[in-house]
Amino acid sequence: MEDDGTATTNKRKLHSADFKAKVALEVVRGLMTINEVGQKFEVHPMMVRQWKKAFLEKRWGRG
Template identity: 55%
Template sequence: MAKKRQRHSAEFKAKVALAALRGDKTVNELAGQFGVHPTMIHAWKKQLLDGTSE
């Protein structure tokens, strides 16, 4: 059975991206904590720094 695609709110993305920017945990640790792929965290962090939204 195929896994359904997850849709995350802007608030969730910002929360995860800010946690990544703080640097308290590695991206891999955050990915495990929030249940997302590390690549997504990097993308959300870049969006936050660039000031772009979804």
């Protein structure tokens, strides 16, 4: 596992739960757009969107 919370296998990065929460929280704060957060953390905006949705569902028990 890398220092940034990622591991690479077969060209795909595996992201830790902590990393996903960190990325999602950046979007939830509302200071950056999904695209900006994706660029900052070098992940596709679709992944950021999915992680945000999962974060909100878990946080408020909708799921």
